[in-house]
Every structure is written in structure tokens, then in C-alpha cells.
Amino acid sequence: MRTRLLLFAAALGTLFVTGTTRPQSLEADALRPLLASPLESEMCLMPLDRTAYRQTRGGGAGGRLTDKARENLLPWPLKESATLDAMPVRSVFDPYPTFGGLALDPAAGRAFFSDSSLSGVLSYHASDGNNSPDITDPQTHVLGPDTGIGFIAGVAADAQRKEVYAVNNDGGGVVIFGYDQTGAVRPVRNLETPHQSWGITLSQTRNEIALSVQQMSGIVFYARGAKHMDPPVRTLRGYETGLADPHGVAFDDDRKELVVANHGNWTELRPYSPYDPLTKTPQEYQPGRFEAPSIRTFAASATGNAKPLRSISGDQTGLNWPMGLGVDPQRDEIVVANYGDNSVHIFLRSADGNVAPSRVIRGDRTGIVGPVDVKVDPVRNEIWVANYSEHSAVIFDRDAAGNVPPKRVIRNAPQGAPALTFTNAAAAAYDTKRDALIVPN
Secondary structure, three states: OHHHHHHHHHHOOOOOOOOOOOOOEEEHHHHHHHHOOHHHHHOOOOOOOOOOEOOOOOOOOOOEOOHHHHHOOOOOOOOOEEEOOOOOOOOOOOOOOOEEEEEEEOOOOEEEEEEOOOOEEEEEEOOOOEOOOOOOOOOEEEEOOOOOOOOEEEEEEEOOOOEEEEEEOOOOOEEEEEOOOOEOOOOOEEEOOOOOEEEEEEEOOOOEEEEEEOOOOEEEEEEOOOOEOOOOOEEEEOHHHOOOOEEEEEEEOOOOEEEEEEOOEEOOOOOOOOEOOOOOOEOOOOOOEEOOOEEEEEEOOOOEOOOOOEEEEOOOOOOOOEEEEEEEOOOOEEEEEEHHHOEEEEEEOOOOEOOOOOEEEEOOOOOOOOEEEEEEEOOOOEEEEEEOOOOEEEEEEOOOOEOOOOOEEEEOOOOOOOOOOOOOOOOOEEEOOOOEEEOOO
């Protein structure tokens, strides 16, 4: 944590001057008139209030710096030299939320969404939404520097404790909030988890939470209520599991199973030692591989390099970048958000092998655009879909199939507002031929 604070303090002095090809270093004496100028409010400088909130985008629980941490900050103003930057001439960003993970508490009538654009969590009543082009007002909206939310991915709801779990994919672990917390609030607790954690699910019967970890191509399990640096109680990973870049994950408590959606690309995480970083056991090197996307089902108690009980994979499945998923025990179905072709695929829970889905929701009338998560509300007989590539979530009848319009829509931006979808941009390049900016996400 101390290292993070020192790096952040040093980074606050870094800025790019418009019209130059590299940062301009200026002597402190030359900077003083500039710092006192009317433009001071427009510049990104070390705040004069040393107790200011530290940045949380991209990881780490937010909050005011401790006295000990403040002592380790660089002195300000610097006595020798500093590097500053001016305000950008223009910027490209999405001012509206981008829905990602989705969690439902049907009994309480609550729906929770992660927002990877503004780094927040929004909640709605389960009956919200209509066919209006206007924004649907959320019941709660958690966001701000104290929340500890960075590049947020999956969410899960604990119906018994009235808590919502939010997973930071790019560092920062899991942050947990009460159902009715809203605004710039602190989480009730946080849990450090492996880098690139994505999906999360909770088992009431096992008293556990499980997270998919892309980088590890595995699943980590924690005791429900775990916090801070508590270690996982077990892991599920290895060549035999067939897990490859896992995303959506769901406990099926009725059948005592765990269902996982996989993109299919696999490479071994190579630590600095020949031992597995979690189990501390020796590991053999396995070459990377590409497999077809899949839905793998394991025993809920599976651990180590265990084989799945069943696997849905092959050209007949239509799986294409499967993201979040949900289990419908009453209908004996698995619902999958199929990001690659803007659809929702529904399979029987017992499906195994290269099998076609029992039905698909897809088409220009559905309003499904870049689906990232999907859940079933058995109380209201509905299927909810969170769109990543459009500012909306769409709700269907539970038995919907084909190119059908949704019953209603929840909008987090006015209809037609463009969704930029680079919520975790890693770089930018300029294409001189096309006069275009290229932004990998």
C-alpha cells in the first residue's frame, strides 16, 4: 500500500504540455508565477490539502490518507524541478454509465448493475423500465473516490445480508456495499483477490463466494464474509479443468454445481518461482492453447485440477464470447450472454457436448447490443440482459425466443446517446491515413 501511495504522489506531478512531443520539465523558480496565475484551477497539481482523497480508479480502496502515509508523500512544491501538464485541448469520454455485471434479488425486488465507465454501482427496482427514450432514474448510485471501485466487472447480491459485491477486474479486489448505500460512500468491507478477477457468484448453502480469474484461467473460492487479505479456501484451475479465460460464473445450489463461461484462450500464469502462487506446490509448464468457447459445469465442491462434469462446446452451440450467465432451476435452464453475436443463448442444465441451445433471443427488434450479463427473475417471470455496447438493459418474458422486442428498457443515458465502450483503454494511436484515433480496450 505504501508503494501505491508513493507512486500516486509522484504521478500527480506528471502532465503533458499541449503542442509538444514530450513532457516539458521546468525549474521550480520558473513555475511559481504559473502556479499563482488564474490558470491554477485548470491545472492538475498536487492538492494543497494533503488530506485530499487519493485516486481509486483502477484499484485500491479509497479514503483519506493516514498521517503515516502523508509523511511519505513528496514535498510540495518541489525545490528543484517538476514536470507539469496543461489541460487537454479536447477529450473523448462517455459521460454516462456503462452497464456491465448484473445481479438480481427477486424477493427484495432489486436489480444491481456495475458501471465500468464512471466506476460505480447502480440499483433499480425490479419493476423499473419502460419504452421511453428518457433516462431511468436509479434507486441508488454508488460512485466516488471513497468507494474503492476501479475497472469494475461482475456483481453479486447477498439476499440474506442485503449486501452487493462488486469486482474490480484491473486491481483493487472486491468491494462490498449495503443495498441502500448511495453516493460517495465507503464499502462496508473489501477483499483482496487475484488480478483480473471478473465474475462472482454466491452460494447460500455452501456459505461461499466464487470468482472467475481470467489471468489464472481458474476459480478462487472464499468464505462468505471474507475481508482484507483473507486467503481463498480453495482454487479450481489446471489443464484438466478446461477453464480458459473464464468470465461468467454461477453456483447452482439445487444441483450442488458450479457453472462457468469460458472464452477459450488459455495461457499459463508463470510466477517468478517454480511453485504455484496460491497452493505453493510445484507446477509443470503447459503450453498455451486456443479452444472453442464453452460452458463448463463442475461439482460445487470441486477443487484443484478437477475435470468438469459436463461441457457445452462446439459449432452447434453458437457460443461466441460468452460473458455472464445465470441458472434457472425452476425451468432447468442456463442462460448465457453471448457478446459475440448480440444474443442470449438458453441451454438445458443437463446439456453436454456439441449441442444446440434450446432457444435463442437475437435480432434487431430485441435491443440486445453487446450483452455482458444476463439473469432470470423467477418472481416476475423475466429475463434481464445488461448491454455493454448500448446505454441500456432490456427485460424479456421468461420464455422469450427469437427476434422479439423487450417488455421494457432501462436506460442509463438518453436514447441514441453513443456508447464509446472503451472503459479500460490501455493506449491510443493516430492513423495518419484515415485521420483516426485507434484505442485498444
